[in-house]
Structures are given as structure tokens and as C-alpha cells.
Amino acid sequence: MQLEYREQKTDGRFVMYCHSEKLKGNGIRDSIHTYNTFVRNKGKAQTVWLDETPYHFPAQTVLPLMGNQHFRFEHPESLVGWAFNRDFYCILDHDQEVGCVGFLFYGVRSPLFISLTAKEEENFNTLENILIDEFEESDNFKGEMLRSLLKRLIIKTTRLGKTQTDTYHHFPDHKLDLIRRFALSVEIHFRQQHEVKFYAEALHKSPKTLSNLFALYKQPTPSEIIHNRIILEAKRLFLYTDKSAKEAAFELGFANPEHFSRFFKSKTGFSITDYKKQGPKKPAIL
Structure with a gap:
């Protein structure tokens, strides 16, 4: 089953996928939009591949996915997904309301698998059924109702995620917010800014x-976070596009392609040529 709501004026889209429905392999995107996504595993534990890296996806777990991630699942028939684009609900514009930016999405810790207790499973089942009912409505309130329900889904998942993350139990909110803002800033600027000094200022x-x-919270260093984000994007370019090493270097802010090639090999252990030979795997399916 696939349910979709689309706003004609803004091209905002909210989609719900239930059991065996296909999602495009580059993170539920078309030629114009990218979508942030929540995927709930309602079945047994399985493997999820994110940008070709395998992870254990436990049973009764919710996984937030960013629109620029490439993913595929071992058992898509056990999953339910909710996907939305920025025109429907912009998490950056509403971060003070939902507090998920730099945590669920664009966070230092990724991927983030959020476990559900038996009680929370019931809550998610209820929310799922309410969403299905609302998708089937046809009045003028449908868009705002779906937006409110999506907001509820985001807040609920954020709350659960924070209770399951040790860092959020022991440290003050203002310091954790600084980590969130750093992570978001890196996501916005990593193609042009590679030095910690820029983000600190x-x-x-x-x-x-x-x-x-970051040392206090046992996180990677700020420099490592910046470098990891650059490498992740480089891998995506080499696996999923036809860009040359030179084109990727310029896109990622390196004036000297040779410097970029050395940087890539030092961080991955592969030359760009050898890495590109791996090629992408089969398309993602949910």
C-alpha cells in the first residue's frame, strides 16, 4: 500500500509506504525533491545497507533517514515508511518546535536506531492507523492534519531517541544544543569549509x-566529523554518479584534485580509481 498527499501550490509531498512498496534507491527522491524518512521495522531483525555499508536493523525499531542517503533493506515487506519533502515540512524552519535537526537528521551519530517498548509499539500502531485514515480524507483540512501528525511522529521519535542516548541523560541541554548546531553547520557548509576554525567562529x-x-561527550573530534562528511559525500559521488575525480574534488571544495585524491586515500585506504570499481549495488527497495 502506498498513500500520498501532494499540495498543488507548493509541491509539498508526504508519502506513507506499507509492506512491499518500492522506494527509489537514492533516498526517495525524484528529479526535483529529496525526502527525509522514518522507517519502522515491524518484523524480525534484518540488515539495512546505508550508502552500501551494512547495519543491523533490530526488530521493533525506528530508523530516521536523510534524503541524501542511499538505502536498501533485506526484508522490505516488514517495514512501514513515512517520507516527506521540505516543501511539506521543513525541519530546519521548525527546529525549535521539534528539536530533531542535528540529532535525528544531520546528526553526529548516524545511523540512529530507536527501540520501541511494547507500549510504544501500541502508540506507533495507533498513529499509523490515524495517518492512514487521514490520507483517505479529501477535505481542505487534510494537509494541515497530516502536517500535525507528522510533527507528532517527529517529536515522539526525538523524545525516544534522546532517552536512549547516554549523552542526553548526563549533560546540560545548552551544551548538547551546541553539538547539534555544529552538526547542522557542517551539513550546510562542508563542501566549502574544511577547517574547524570556520565552524567555531x-x-x-x-x-x-x-x-x-566533543571529547567530553566521547564524540569524534570536530575535524574528524568534517572529514568524515566530506568522504561520505565523495563516496556517494563515486558510487552513484559519473563524476570524475577532478569534478568531485571541485564540488567538494578542493582547488587541487591531487590533494583531494591523497586525502581520499588517506581516509579510506582506497585510491579513487579502485573505489569506483566497486560500483553501486542493486537499487534500494522498501
Whole structure:
């Protein structure tokens, strides 16, 4: 079953996929839009491949996925997915309401598997049924009702995720918010800005303060986070596009393609030529 709502004026879209419905392999996207997604595993544990890296996807777990991720699942028939584009609900514009940016999406920790208790399974089942009913409505309130239900889904998942993340139990909110804002800033600027100093200044902190903060929370260093994001995007370009090493270098902010090639090999252990030979796997299916 696939249910979809589309706003004609804004081209906002909200889609619900239930059991065996196909999702495009590059993160539920078409030629114009990218979608953020929640996937709930209602069956047994299985494997999910994110950008060709396999992960254990436990039973009764919710997995947030960003629109620029490539994914596929071992048993798509056991899954339910909710996907929305920015025109329907922009998590950046509404971050103060839902608090998911830099945590569920664009976060330092990814992927984030959020477990459901028996009680939460019932809550998600109820929300799922309410959403199905609302998708079948046809009045002028449908869009706003679906947006409210999506917001409820985001907040519920964010709350659960934070209760299951040790960092959020022991440290003050303002410091955790700084980590979130750093992660978001990296997501926005990593193609042009590769130095910690830029992000520190944008956050009105010193590079040393950021480094100490991330060490306190046992996170990768700020520099490692920036480098990891660059490498992830480079891998996506080489696996899913026809861009040359030179084109990828310029797209990722490297003036010298040779410098980029050395950087890529130092971080992955592969030359760009050898890495591109791996090629993408079969398309993702949900």
C-alpha cells in the first residue's frame, strides 16, 4: 500500500509506504525533491545497507533517514515508511518546535536506531492507523492534519531517541544544543569549509572549546566529523554518479584534485580509481 498527499501550490509531498512498496534507491527522491524518512521495522531483525555499508536493523525499531542517503533493506515487506519533502515540512524552519535537526537528521551519530517498548509499539500502531485514515480524507483540512501528525511522529521519535542516548541523560541541554548546531553547520557548509576554525567562529566559540566539548561527550573530534562528511559525500559521488575525480574534488571544495585524491586515500585506504570499481549495488527497495 502506498498513500500520498501532494499540495498543488507548493509541491509539498508526504508519502506513507506499507509492506512491499518500492522506494527509489537514492533516498526517495525524484528529479526535483529529496525526502527525509522514518522507517519502522515491524518484523524480525534484518540488515539495512546505508550508502552500501551494512547495519543491523533490530526488530521493533525506528530508523530516521536523510534524503541524501542511499538505502536498501533485506526484508522490505516488514517495514512501514513515512517520507516527506521540505516543501511539506521543513525541519530546519521548525527546529525549535521539534528539536530533531542535528540529532535525528544531520546528526553526529548516524545511523540512529530507536527501540520501541511494547507500549510504544501500541502508540506507533495507533498513529499509523490515524495517518492512514487521514490520507483517505479529501477535505481542505487534510494537509494541515497530516502536517500535525507528522510533527507528532517527529517529536515522539526525538523524545525516544534522546532517552536512549547516554549523552542526553548526563549533560546540560545548552551544551548538547551546541553539538547539534555544529552538526547542522557542517551539513550546510562542508563542501566549502574544511577547517574547524570556520565552524567555531560561526558558533562564537574557540576551536579548543569545541574540541574539549566533543571529547567530553566521547564524540569524534570536530575535524574528524568534517572529514568524515566530506568522504561520505565523495563516496556517494563515486558510487552513484559519473563524476570524475577532478569534478568531485571541485564540488567538494578542493582547488587541487591531487590533494583531494591523497586525502581520499588517506581516509579510506582506497585510491579513487579502485573505489569506483566497486560500483553501486542493486537499487534500494522498501
